[in-house]
Amino acid sequence: MFRRILNRRRERQPEQRAVAAWYDSRLYAIGDIHGRRDLLDDVLRQIETQEAQSDGAPSEIIFLGDLIDRGxxxxxxxxxxxxxxxxxxxxxxxxxxHEEIFLRILRGEFSLLPMFLKMGGRETVLSYGITREEYDTLSNQALAERLRVLVPHAHFALFNDCDVMVFRGDYAFVHAGIRPGVALADQKEEDLRWIRSPFLESNADHGRIIVHGHTVSEEPEMRANRIGIDTGAVYSDRLTVLGIDGTRRWLFESAKTPGNTARRRIA
Known part of the structure; x- marks a missing residue:
């Protein structure tokens, strides 16, 4: 079982959600990175700049998942x-x-390796020091066993300790989405990591605004019931971040050229 759904202080029940979404501390939600360290470094620098321009205090950062693969x-x-x-x-x-499949392989489910590689796992395997010769010649089981040796314990511990849903004020943060019509506390982990159409096409009030990644869109999707911020960083060079502070929300993204740090203000 993966880490529990996490609740924090001053949380109202979903049915008491205010019309204007709020969270009483500043946080940043970062969309799907998919192996683009350069884009991650850029948005982290922007976060530090924004913090320095306000009270200087460190804000919470929520990574929405899919750190790995493809990039x-x-x-x-x-x-x-x-x-x-x-x-x-x-x-x-x-x-x-993507982390779910990788973690299951590291736990010994070697049969998932072909699926993992088709999902962009080849780049992940090579990033951990597997040589191209090893990649081309080792059997799936041998490749998976070699990977288990090379992945640092701290990385395995991070995957093993990931959250499945995080609540902050009027927001719920998940990787993919939620199953409409099912209470947030009763959601299946499979849906939280894999769901698409039933969630994306729903106009229902989910009790909190759902902030998610997983499904790529050309621009961030701001809906009454959800905010999607996966803008396909690995292909578009655009890693999108949602900032929240009280009732204020804003979007910004990785800058391809120095100084391109303009924010898009969201009411």
């Missing part, structure tokens, strides 16, 4: 998140569907 630097991304968690800053990490 070239999965191991480096995971290491950066491990370091960030060890810095004393409040950090929450949600288990994405």
């Amino acid at each position: 070239p630097d999965s191991a480096d991304v995971v290491e950066r998140v491990v370091q960030l968690r060890g810095s004393g800053r409040p950090v929450s990490v949600l288990l994405g569907n």
